[in-house]
Amino acid sequence: MGVSSNESLANLLKEERRFAPPAELAAAANVTAEDYKKAAADRLEFWAAKARRLTWDIAPTETLDWSNPPFAKWFADGKLNVAYNCVDRHVEAGHGDRVALHFEGEPGDSRTVTYAELRDEVSRAANALTELGVKAGDRVAIYLPMIPEAVIAMLACARIGAPHSVVFGGFSADALATRIADADARVVITADGGYRRGKPSALKPAVDEALTRPGTEEVRSVLVVRRTGQETAWTEGRDVWWHDVVPRQSEQHTPQAFDAEHPLFILYTSGTTGKPKGILHTTGGYLTQASYTHHAVFDLKPETDVYWCTADIGWVTGHSYIVYGPLSNGATQVLYEGTPDTPHQGRWWEIIQKYRVSILYTAPTAIRTCMKWGEDVPAKFDLSSLRLLGSVGEPINPEAWIWYRKHIGADRTPIVDTWWQTETGAIMISPLPGVTTTKPGSAQNPLPGISATVIDDEGNEVPNGSGGYLVLTEPWPSMLRTIWGDDQRYLDTYWSRFENRYFAGDGAKKDDDGDIWLLGRVDDVMLVSGHNISTTEVESALVSHPKVAEAAVVGASDPTTGQAIAAFVILRGSATEEEGLAEELRAHVAKELGPIAKPKRILPVAELPKTRSGKIMRRLLRDVAENRQLGDVTTLTDSTVMELIQSKLPAAPSED
Numbered sequence: 068m069g070v071s072s073n074e075s076l077a078n079l080l081k082e083e084r085r086f087a088p089p090a091e092l093a094a095a096a097n098v099t100a101e102d103y104k105k106a107a108a109d110r111l112e113f114w115a116a117k118a119r120r121l122t123w124d125i126a127p128t129e130t131l132d133w134s135n136p137p138f139a140k141w142f143a144d145g146k147l148n149v150a151y152n153c154v155d156r157h158v159e160a161g162h163g164d165r166v167a168l169h170f171e172g173e174p175g176d177s178r179t180v181t182y183a184e185l186r187d188e189v190s191r192a193a194n195a196l197t198e199l200g201v202k203a204g205d206r207v208a209i210y211l212p213m214i215p216e217a218v219i220a221m222l223a224c225a226r227i228g229a230p231h232s233v234v235f236g237g238f239s240a241d242a243l244a245t246r247i248a249d250a251d252a253r254v255v256i257t258a259d260g261g262y263r264r265g266k267p268s269a270l271k272p273a274v275d276e277a278l279t280r281p282g283t284e285e286v287r288s289v290l291v292v293r294r295t296g297q298e299t300a301w302t303e304g305r306d307v308w309w310h311d312v313v314p315r316q317s318e319q320h321t322p323q324a325f326d327a328e329h330p331l332f333i334l335y336t337s338g339t340t341g342k343p344k345g346i347l348h349t350t351g352g353y354l355t356q357a358s359y360t361h362h363a364v365f366d367l368k369p370e371t372d373v374y375w376c377t378a379d380i381g382w383v384t385g386h387s388y389i390v391y392g393p394l395s396n397g398a399t400q401v402l403y404e405g406t407p408d409t410p411h412q413g414r415w416w417e418i419i420q421k422y423r424v425s426i427l428y429t430a431p432t433a434i435r436t437c438m439k440w441g442e443d444v445p446a447k448f449d450l451s452s453l454r455l456l457g458s459v460g461e462p463i464n465p466e467a468w469i470w471y472r473k474h475i476g477a478d479r480t481p482i483v484d485t486w487w488q489t490e491t492g493a494i495m496i497s498p499l500p501g502v503t504t505t506k507p508g509s510a511q512n513p514l515p516g517i518s519a520t521v522i523d524d525e526g527n528e529v530p531n532g533s534g535g536y537l538v539l540t541e542p543w544p545s546m547l548r549t550i551w552g553d554d555q556r557y558l559d560t561y562w563s564r565f566e567n568r569y570f571a572g573d574g575a576k577k578d579d580d581g582d583i584w585l586l587g588r589v590d591d592v593m594l595v596s597g598h599n600i601s602t603t604e605v606e607s608a609l610v611s612h613p614k615v616a617e618a619a620v621v622g623a624s625d626p627t628t629g630q631a632i633a634a635f636v637i638l639r640g641s642a643t644e645e646e647g648l649a650e651e652l653r654a655h656v657a658k659e660l661g662p663i664a665k666p667k668r669i670l671p672v673a674e675l676p677k678t679r680s681g682k683i684m685r686r687l688l689r690d691v692a693e694n695r696q697l698g699d700v701t702t703l704t705d706s707t708v709m710e711l712i713q714s715k716l717p718a719a720p721s722e723d
């Protein structure tokens with residue numbers, strides 16, 4: 068099956084919009100086209116050189132051991148400490164007074180943490196974990212809001228070689244229990260609660276409940292940060308307050324060097340379907356690529372930039388581009404606890420104005436939400452400090468890309484659309500801001516040192532201008548090493564569909580220049596009258612209509628066409644649900660993509676079901692469109708969304 072291989076579909080790639088890098092940025096860029104050349108000449112030597120950006124206790128002499136594929140070892144004879152690389156070495160280099168974190172709490176409280184303070188805090192937390200009996204190799208579950216202690220806890224674990232498993236603060240007791248049990252965690256680090264949408268929201272009760280479930284018996288301590296001050300049930304002998312044990316520790320802690328292949332963290336991904344998989348990342352290769360890609364893709368100048376990644380710490384983006392990438396590069400960054408519309412819809416832009424943020428990394432879902440609220444909201448704030456914008460998590464529709472550049476980036480900032488996954492650990496496909504002439508909606512090229520392509524059903528590379536499956540053809544330093552406790556599932560999930568190639572699960576297309584356009588998960592591809600149609604293309608066509616802010620399409624079974632396209636749309640601020648709208652949108656899609664891609668049904672909705680990282684859960688929309696009982700909703704941000712959508716649905720044409 069080729070994704071969207073139907074040549075008759077005129078598509079949005081044909082648009083002639085191109086943006087060359089600003090001359091000033093290109094002239095001073097951290098990374099130039101030279102890196103592509105070096106990596107092409109000798110990929111392994113290229114990565115060995117990037118590993119030397121880090122500080123090693125024992126420098127590696129080996130680069131890649133691929134003798135037992137797909138189980139990779141990178142820099143296997145080297146030793147280093149990740150926390151030392153993210154914190155201490157910047158203090159030793161004389162940057163102790165540099166701000167590491169500008170923390171902004173949702174209620175408006177703020178706190179500044181310098182690199183020297185971060186080193187002391189991480190050292191105290193490492194000593195506290197050691198006092199609680201945590202040893203190298205023990206797993207620690209972290210279930211915290213977006214507060215500095217989340218960053219400190221992760222780094223403290225890394226410092227003592229205890230792999231962390233961060234669980235989203237929004238996940239239920241069930242989801243938490245499954246993850247604690249699967250990783251066999253010994254300690255849980257949590258808080259009484261955090262602030263969300265203007266209110267304190269409790270976290271500790273979910274931990275208490277999770278720890279009554281089978282498989283969690285090995286948890287001996289629960290370390291609790293006081294954030295909200297709300298009343299908190301207490302289990303004596305097990306629960307300890309952070310403020311009782313951490314501040315009294317010595318701020319001296321000697322970081323121990325760990326093997327490059329020592330486990331650094333487990334992060335569970337359910338994607339949008341199925342039982343969570345514990346993705347295992349290790350130390351040296353992960354940090355090499357997280358650090359290099361952050362330096363290259365965001366062009367970070369640690370002395371002058373203020374960087375802000377809006378992701379949650381419970382998502383891989385928070386791991387690689389709040390904690391390990393930026394801190395290893397000595398960045399100054401903003402950490403924000405809350406939601407974008409509390410107490411008003413300009414909160415993000417107010418934060419950018421306050422801290423003079425120069426690099427912003429966020430998700431298409433957030434951009435489309437801002438489009439829905441209208442451009443007059445950001446227009447009220449001074450965003451002139453911004454010089455680079457990034458996007459991650461989903462394909463970004465050309466329309467949202469243009470809006471982002473125009474209304475947030477003053478029609479001047481480059482946009483880097485970064486494709487990667489929990490499994491890849493770091494960015495794989497992205498423009499380089501000082502090199503690439505960008506095309507709205509395309510992630511464009513594999514980064515230097517990364518080998519990716521698009522292949523057909525038989526595993527043959529497709530020619531330019533065609534679609535298929537996105538695969539990675541060579542191992543990369545920050546690749547997952549396995550699924551925790553399940554090597555067979557690792558093989559089956561990623562390496563069995565195509566021989567010797569990692570299949571990412573995404574459909575993609577190469578344009579006439581060979582640039583890559585992501586087309587969504589192949590599981591979501593729709594089959595209409597024998598034609599494969601990508602969700603991304605139809606959604607982009609819908610969003611290119613002035614009345615539509617956001618769209619999700621699914622294929623619902625249909626007696627005549629196999630599947631028929633059902634589109635759920637969120638209208639822009641000023642647009643209303645007037646008569647004839649559905650017909651107008653159908654006609655618009657037909658004009659953009661051809662009649663075959665025309666949605667059969669169009670349903671205006673107020674919200675779409677999304678995961679915590681903002682990905683649309685099309686599986687649930689398919690359930691609705693086919694009148695089925697809803698599947699697993701545990702990873703949904705807001706479970707009331709589905710009730711709202713279902714209540715809007717006119718008696719759907721079922722299997723008739």
Ligand code: 6R9
Pocket residue numbers: 336382383384458459460461462463484485486487488489490510571572573585587588680
């Ligand atoms: C980092 C992250 C991975 C899946 C991935 C793909 C989608 C992420 C994207 C993108 C198109 C981009 N995805 N970035 N699709 N363009 N720039 O999101 O990790 O949560 O594991 O999700 O997200 O479908 O396969 P994760």
